[in-house]
Amino acid sequence: MRAAGVRRLVAAARVGVNPRTAQDWDKGIRKINGSRLHPDGRWVNYKTGVSTHVEGQQAPTVSALEAQLHPRYLTLVEREKIADLRRGNASLREIGRQLGRSASTIKRELDNRSRDGVYRPYAAHRAWSASRSRPKASKLAAEGPLRRYVAAKLQDQWSPEQICHALVEKFPTDESMRVSTETIYQAIYVQARGGLRREVAQALRTGRTRRKPHRQPDQRTQRFSDPMIMISERPAAVADRAVPGHWEGDLIVGTNSQSAIVTLVERSTRYVMLGHLPGGHTAEEVRDVLIPLIASLPEHLRGSLTWDQGCEMAAHKQFTIATGVPVYFCDPHSPWQRGSNENTNGLLRQYFPKSTDLAVHGPEDLELVAQKLNRRPRKTLGWKTPAERLRDLLTAV
Template sequence: MGLHSSLETRVEALGLLLAGASAVSVAVVVGVPRGRVQRWARLAGMRFEPGSRAGLLRVGLSGAGGAAGGHGRRLSLADRALIQAGLAQGFSLRRIAGLVGVAPSTVSREVARSRWSYRGRWQYEAGVAHQVAGQRRARPKPRKLDQDPWLRAAVVEQLNARFSPQQVAGRLPLLFPGREDMRVTAETIYQALYVQGKGGLRHELTVVKALRTGRAGRIPQSKLPRRSNRPWLDGARLSDRPAQVTDRAVPGHWEGDLVVGPAGSGIITLVERSTRFALLGRLPGTRDSATVIDRLTEMIGHLPSALFSTLTWDQGTEMAEHARFTIATGCPVFFADPHSPWQRGSNENLNGLIRDFYPKGTNFNTIPDADLAETQRLLNIRPRQTLNFHTPAEKLDQYLQGVALTS
């Protein structure tokens, strides 16, 4: 007798027992010895009461291949045979659950995920369901990035462009529309980066760091009092800034700061609040206010006037001569509150990204102009979650095209 026919015989026997037949009569019906029927019953957890009230007493919580009761036990082959037999007898799922000794929801989930339709009728077979369940529990499971070389190559390419795992995951649907096979979660990418042995992504990357920061928590906000000895702030505080700047709906409002290095070196960093488009400008070995204003004026000189409406800065002394900048460009400068970097969140994020390229201690006087221009390009083609994983360059192009059409 083959495995399939033997299983059918066992299921039939268990079903007859559940229906109230004695082991002797079941043995005659299915054509096997009574001892075998009783062994099948014991494996399924059935117990019989001897004497004048002989018959099926209850179904216990044990079974071949299953854990012995308790929370979270797995269904055994005998449990699944009971489920099949109960379904064949037309029992309700709740009654089957009582016979097997599990919650009704366990039986409901088992039947829902393991049944199939044949000639318009739902079928459930214990042996097939048990085998599939074993395959689901098999470890280790193959990782998606190990199975698809095209997806893996796309992920590696974007990580080498210094995209974060979240940005890579969000960018893939834009790069491969309609391609469900070219989708992966950020968590899957993180796990592949953390793998040190075979299958890890780190050895395929050309960048030194795949993840920008190792910070485990946020830095608390400063509780220091406000500074009050800066006369150039009068009339140019954040509270004086137009309200339309806050909602980021209209491009043209920028945030700026300095990223500094040794020997008086530094770069000016500007980011547009709506599109997140970034501009970087090197300082010529000094960071006094006159030099910063001159370099800043030069940086925005080639931009359309409609694209530079306001500039928000911190309260550093490098912007003490901001009135001269406003006269030269027509762009007013506003200053964030002291110890409140979240009021210039886009620029703070940009500076963090720049530190990924140029760690603290970098002397910017030694960085070639071509390298700085490439850094600016990479930052502007970096997909952003806040832009629905479009890039700053794409969003700026969309805005400029709209301006050209209306002019």
């Protein structure tokens, strides 16, 4: 079917095999006892991550690699033509047109494979051929300062992306202290990459041992009898996060909906505040927790509150009268309109798992968790922490 031009996914479905198996078949790879035997003689043990060659087989030569290339890879002939055209001062777009490739492909090749400003096609092809060998030993598989740093931050509930950027900030001149976000995820999720499997339970807030697609969260559609100010009427200054003091709020609910925690997130700084609701989350109980939380803020940080249409905000008018803070309500089925709060609730589930009794966590526990989140660097803040951003706002006034 593949020889007849049938797409791999379609062919795999017709035969009844996994697309990954079909990909292996396309490449001439045989799977034997959890390992893969490649046509060039490489034997990859996916339990240990070790790659060897079968006795009597030689490492693949450039000519052997050429024979197996997928059309998406640049060939040696194409690299020679790139070098010739580049010496003739041809533009990236012109080179791409002549090769039938995009200009971005040509630019990546020249940027990544040039040495001292000179592009040498044979050296570039040898370097690319060497980089194809998989799997490589993970940076985090061996004991050392990099692994210890990553493991320590995972145990402190930092995300892989936060760790990746923190390494650059903390060790600006030490190239050995570099690891990509994907490498950390691979060390946690993929057995063949290894290295950090023992920390998986504490490493990610989901506690999962494998990836899974994102799913839409449950959506609330209840409305109030009292008039609501909809999010479409919210000032533009709130939407673009230019002015601090505007908050997003929600509840995370415990087992059997018997207990809850109020979560507030400031849209500009991502600063988090938590409120204690051990006995229930009626409109009156939520109102009585929200009022002192907002009242504890300086006047210039009490701009507005954005909430969904859950029944716990039925007393929104009384809240506004007591605090002077208007409440804007999201459209039905639109959790992204409170994106910062939705993200924070996901982070909080690392500390307060679903289907657990939230009443066992006292105000001191909530304050400790809020401080932890506020001390964690955020990508959207240029890797500053919410506490640092809020401190700057308070000291600037």
